Every structure is written in C-alpha cells, then in structure tokens.
Amino acid sequence: MDRIQAMTAFLAVVDADGFSAAARKLGVSPSVVTRAVTELEERLGTRLLTRTTRFVRLTDTGRVYAENCRRILADLEEADSTAAGAHAAPRGEFTITATVNFGAMHVAPVVREYLSLYPQVSVHCWFIDRNVNLVDEGVDVAVRIGELPDSSLQAIRVGRVRQVLCASPAYLARQGVPRRPEDLSQHTIVTATGLTPTPELRFANDLKVRVQPRMTTTTNESAAAMAIAGFCITRLPLYQIAPAVRRGELQLVLEQFERPALPIHVVHREGRNASSKIRTFIDMTVAALRKDASLQ
Structure with a gap:
C-alpha cells in the first residue's frame, strides 16, 4: 500500500475509533487497515496509536501526525480539483x-x-x-x-x-415591569438549567440575585413557551427568542443590567x-x- 493510501487508512481508524469500523468505511478488510497502519509506524519508527481490546487512541506523536496527514490529503484533493478545472x-x-x-x-x-x-x-x-x-x-x-x-x-x-430576561406583555401588565434585578424576587421565574444551573441570576458588575424558580427545565424552548404564554419571566439567548420579540410576543426587561455578551x-x-x-x-x-x- 502506498503512503497516501496508508495515511487515508490511518485517518479512517482515528475518525472511526477502531480498525473494523475504518475497514467498513473504506470497503476493505480489517487486516488491510491494520497492515497499513503497522507499515506507517514501522516507516516512522514510532507508535501512532495505542491499541487495547477496548479502544484505540492516538499517541502524542500520532495526534500531530494525524493533523499533518489531514493537511496533506486536503492539499492533494485541492490540487486534483484545480487540475481538473473544478476549483x-x-x-x-x-x-x-x-x-x-x-x-x-x-x-x-x-x-x-x-x-x-x-x-x-x-x-x-x-x-x-x-x-x-x-x-x-x-x-x-x-x-x-x-x-x-x-x-x-x-x-x-x-x-x-446576549443572555436576556424576557416576559410577555400580558405578564408585565399584570405583574409589573421589574426595574432592578432585586425586583425579580417578587416575580414568577422559570429557568433553563443549561443557562441557570443554580438558583442565582447573575448580572453585570458581579451582581447576583437569588431566585426560587417555579419551574426548571432542560430545554430553552419550553422556557420560552412558558414566557410567551404569560406565565413567567425567563432568561434565554436573544437569538432564540428574537422572532417572538419581533412579533411582540415577548418583551425584554432589565437590559441595562445584562452581563457582557x-x-x-x-x-x-x-x-x-x-x-x-x-x-x-x-x-x-x-x-x-x-x-x-x-x-x-
């Protein structure tokens, strides 16, 4: 097997996390892939992979070599494309x-x-x-x-x-608009655990406000739905609720206290x-x- 094919086989093992999976990806037998990697290691005089019955991992040398192989193969692909007029x-x-x-x-x-x-x-x-x-x-x-x-x-x-606090206009009309972070203790709060893993909401200048969420959820979508329904104030990434803000379904609050984006x-x-x-x-x-x- 030539060096380019051996590099391709080596990267297939790295990406597939094993010799058998790499062989299936390349459409060859596992012994062909094993022989290619062994030949590479013998040519280089160093071990590229650590093998056990349970896993295959890159050595430190293998990690650097894999990165170089990717660059070399990408350059070859680009050269072929350019020569074929497909640049x-x-x-x-x-x-x-x-x-x-x-x-x-x-x-x-x-x-x-x-x-x-x-x-x-x-x-x-x-x-x-x-x-x-x-x-x-x-x-x-x-x-x-x-x-x-x-x-x-x-x-x-x-x-x-931006991580922003938001609520529906109906909720704010009913419960009032918070003017300071401390006002949130008087409001119904829903938190998405990915953004607020603790009962504290953090603001600019290291200000922290402890809250008692009425509901915690693992998804931002469900927190947004609760806010749009007029149930609560919640904190979410602005990009995720921007359409609801444009439609007037949600309104941002306490923007001047936001932490840096x-x-x-x-x-x-x-x-x-x-x-x-x-x-x-x-x-x-x-x-x-x-x-x-x-x-x-």
Missing part, C-alpha cells in the same frame, strides 16, 4: 459542528443554501452541546459560542450572544490552505451570521 465548483464532503439550538436555527439554513448551490458536496452536521475537538474527531468547521482557548485553529468572529466565532483548522469547499462554506457562513441582527 470554482467545490466537491467532496466535510463535517461541521455547533450547539443544538444554534445549529438548528442559524447553521442549518446556511448548509441548506450551500448544498443547493454545490450539488457535488455532502455535509455532515454535528449539532451537539459539547465542544468537539476538531483535530481528534476529524471535524472541519465549528461555530463556537464563548471565549476561545489559545490554539492553532483559525477563528473568525462573526457576532455575539458572549462572542461567536467560526473556527476551522485548515488555515490559508483551506480547500475550496471549506473556504466557500466559511465565507457563506460568516456573511450569513454577520448579517443577522439578533447576533450583533
């Missing part, structure tokens, strides 16, 4: 990730538009509420909310997320050598998110 017509597949709610509301529409423009591309969407390791898990692009740790990844800031970044790992399909998707995503008023 302006992206093709292939890639994987993106975002949180569940943000992905459904803001990333999926971009993917839909992208796929309609480029029929030779397939996209895998990982909408999950955890930070995916782009290098270790073979993900090409991420939309991240929050401050970013220092890393070698490329990041483009596209907006911000969280930044939104489009993150990728290919840098200046990103393939045509990745560059095109990133450009489209950045433009769409920067244009959305609820994210600015």
